[in-house]
Amino acid sequence: MKRSQNPRRRFVINTTLSALLIGAGDRARAATRTPQAGSFSHELAMKDAFIVTPLIFGAKGDGISDDTAALNAMYAHVRGTSQRTVFLRGRTYLVKGSIYARDVTTIGEGATLTSRVDSAKASCAFEWGGSDTFVTELVFDLSNVGKDAMQGVLNAVNDASNQRFFRNRVFSRTTEPSKLQSNIFGSWFLGTGLNGLYVQDNVFEKCSYGVQINNQDGMERRVREKPLGRPSRHLHISGNSCLDASIGVNTPHIMCSDVVIEGNTIAPSNLQLDLPLNVAHVTDLVIRANTVASNSASANGTLHVEDASGAIAITGNVVTALRANNGIQFGVDPSVSHDAQPVTRAIIADNHVQGSVTRGETTGILLPDPGTTDTIITGNYVSGFAQGINAVAESSVSGNTITNCPTPLRLTKRSATGQNIVK
Numbered sequence: 451m452k453r454s455q456n457p458r459r460r461f462v463i464n465t466t467l468s469a470l471l472i473g474a475g476d477r478a479r480a481a482t483r484t485p486q487a488g489s490f491s492h493e494l495a496m497k498d499a500f501i502v503t504p505l506i507f508g509a510k511g512d513g514i515s516d517d518t519a520a521l522n523a524m525y526a527h528v529r530g531t532s533q534r535t536v537f538l539r540g541r542t543y544l545v546k547g548s549i550y551a552r553d554v555t556t557i558g559e560g561a562t563l564t565s566r567v568d569s570a571k572a573s574c575a576f577e578w579g580g581s582d583t584f585v586t587e588l589v590f591d592l593s594n595v596g597k598d599a600m601q602g603v604l605n606a607v608n609d610a611s612n613q614r615f616f617r618n619r620v621f622s623r624t625t626e627p628s629k630l631q632s633n634i635f636g637s638w639f640l641g642t643g644l645n646g647l648y649v650q651d652n653v654f655e656k657c658s659y660g661v662q663i664n665n666q667d668g669m670e671r672r673v674r675e676k677p678l679g680r681p682s683r684h685l686h687i688s689g690n691s692c693l694d695a696s697i698g699v700n701t702p703h704i705m706c707s708d709v710v711i712e713g714n715t716i717a718p719s720n721l722q723l724d725l726p727l728n729v730a731h732v733t734d735l736v737i738r739a740n741t742v743a744s745n746s747a748s749a750n751g752t753l754h755v756e757d758a759s760g761a762i763a764i765t766g767n768v769v770t771a772l773r774a775n776n777g778i779q780f781g782v783d784p785s786v787s788h789d790a791q792p793v794t795r796a797i798i799a800d801n802h803v804q805g806s807v808t809r810g811e812t813t814g815i816l817l818p819d820p821g822t823t824d825t826i827i828t829g830n831y832v833s834g835f836a837q838g839i840n841a842v843a844e845s846s847v848s849g850n851t852i853t854n855c856p857t858p859l860r861l862t863k864r865s866a867t868g869q870n871i872v873k
Contacts, residue, residue, distance in 0.1 A: 502528055502536045504543065511541030513564060518547040525551045538588065548572035552607065553580035558588030558618070567634075569596030575634070579607035579641065584614035592657070594624040594634040601638045602657060608679055609643035616648065621655035630722050632658035636695055639663045642679025642704050651689040658721055660695030661687055665704045673731075678703035688712040694721040698728040706731060707760070712738045718745040718772070727753045733760035743770040749811065751779025758782050762796035769803045776813045777803035777835065783819035797826045805834035808856055817841040838872075841865060 502524060505511060509520035521543060528536055534554050538561035545565050556578065565575040575592050578585050585603075592602045603620055605613065615637060622634045636657035639647065642665055654660030663685060667678050681704055687697055688710065697716060699709055709732050716726040724746040729735060735758055744752040752771050755764065759782060769777045778798060803814045814832035817825060817840070825845040831853075832838045837860050838852035844864040852858040853873040861867065 500533070502533075503539050504536070504541070505539065509541075509543060511539065511543055511561075513542035513544055513562070515544060516546050517543040518545045518549070521545060521549050522547075525549070525554050528554050534583070545575075548574055549576045551576060551578040551585075553583060554578070555583045556585045556588060558586065560587055560589075562589040562591055564591045565602075566593050566595055567600070569594050569598040569600040569633075571596070572600070574601040574604035574638075576602070577604045577606065578615075579605035579610060579613055581610045582612050583610075584616065586614070586617050588618045590618065590620040592620065592622045592624070592634045594622075599631075599633045599635065602634050603637040604640070605638065606640040608641045610641060611645040613644070613646070614648045614650070616650040616652065619653040619655075620657060620660070621653075622657040625656060625658075625721065629720060632656055632694070632721065635662065636660040637662070640665065642677075642682060644682040644685065646684045647682070648686045649688075649690065650686065652691075654690060654692045654695035656694045656721065658695060658723075659698060660692040660716075661690065661697045663687075663699045663701065663706075665701040665706075667703050673703050673705060677705065681705035681707065683707045685709045686712075687714065690714045692716040692726075694719050694723070696723055696726045696728065698725070699732060700728065700730045702731040702757070705733070707733045709734070710736045710738075711740060712736065713740065715741045717741075717743050722746040724748045724775075725750050725752075725754050729755045729758070731757045733758070735760070735762050737764045737767060739766045741768045743772055744775050745772040747774045749776065751776040751816065753778045755780045756783075758796070760795075764796070764798045765800050767801045769801060771805045771807075771812070771835075774807040774810060774812055775805075776816050777805060777832065778814070779816045779818065780825070781817060781819040781822050783821040795824060796822070797828070798830065799826065800829040801831070803830060803832045803835075808834060808836050808854060810836055813837040813840045814852070814855065815839045815841075817843060817845060819843070 504520050504524050507520040507524045509517040524536055528534055536556055538558045540560040542562040545563055567575045590603055594600055620636045622632045624634050625632045636654045636659055649661050665678055697714060723744050726744050727742045742753050752775055753769050771777055805812055812835045814835040820843045823843045827839060827845055827847045828849045830850045833853040835855050838855035838858040839847055840860040844862050846866045847861060848868040851871045858872040
């Protein structure tokens with residue numbers, strides 16, 4: 451296939467795909483060949499796999515023809531080569547089955563995968579993952595023609611490092627009549643032993659679970675006695691826009707550390723989001739500068755953290771409960787996993803927490819369990835809840851502004867308070 455001489459293309463290849471560089475003689479030969487769509491020579495591709503696209507495997511890329519087989523053939527071929535990268539050339543590909551893209555980097559170049567998948571025949575629409583692989587510049591247009599819930603974009607690889615999913619758009623056209631949740635979910639990560647996972651600058655729409663890192667195996671397995679797999683660390687979820695889609699890290703059966711959730715926007719519209727930002731069973735956590743809203747009547751909290759240990763920072767977030775729900779809910783007591791270390795240090799600072807129901811048990815900032823000790827709650831603005839700040843265990847609560855909350859502070863006698871402004 452004739453290689454593009456676009457400077458930006460050459461920059462991307464030279465900087466992020468340096469392993470693909472070939473000798474000048476091979477490049478010259480590649481530039482003189484132009485494989486036709488619909489024809490593919492395996493022998494030719496094995497000699498020169500500098501750039502691989504679905505078109506040379508017979509894909510039409512017209513959004514009308516079923517390109518499932520061509521895409522899977524492309525990924526299967528590339529897994530047998532050393533370069534492990536494909537380019538989708540900005541086309542629209544209709545797929546009616548699951549695409550298996552593991553151990554391959556996908557550069558969409560603005561391409562769209564229009565998936566019409568039957569959940570009775572496939573567990574996901576697109577499966578990727580593997581060390582040093584990424585997916586970028588790709589639109590996932592997802593529909594589930596079956597009756598059961600299913601994953602949209604799935605990563606289930608264990609013991610992988612440096613995986614990246616960035617600058618993609620994932621949206622679902624299929625939702626349950628109740629509008630409680632989508633029945634085709636966004637990006638799911640099920641692997642254990644991960645080291646360096648980056649989910650950045652994506653758009654998730656109408657898929658209920660936009661980003662979900664999930665490691666669960668029933669209710670009885672305790673992580674310290676019988677973990678599900680190796681620990682995961684260095685997980686980064688940042689800069690994503692989630693409309694009718696949530697973000698969750700729920701890893702009760704492995705140790706999960708060094709998690710950063712930063713600069714994401716989560717907004718409900720037509721679907722009900724009970725736990726729009728939910729983190730459970732982690733150690734060493736930063737949740738910073740996110741904008742999060744819930745629209746479901748619940749006692750779970752709009753920004754919810756539980757079974758957390760180590761250094762915890764929840765700072766600079768804008769949290770809005772549009773119905774009767776708590777704002778920030780934070781606790782360290784272990785549940786099924788028994789993850790939590792006996793010593794924890796947390797700071798909840800400089801958040802803007804807005805509620806809409808000032809009766810019942812709604813709380814702006816809630817620390818519900820006695821194990822959540824030595825937490826610093828400072829510099830927050832809390833308004834529109836029945837209770838402003840409620841800490842069951844002793845904490846340091848100072849410098850907060852609390853307005854329109856019938857019970858501004860509900861604290862233990864051993865908590866340290868000072869310079870809070872109550873209006």
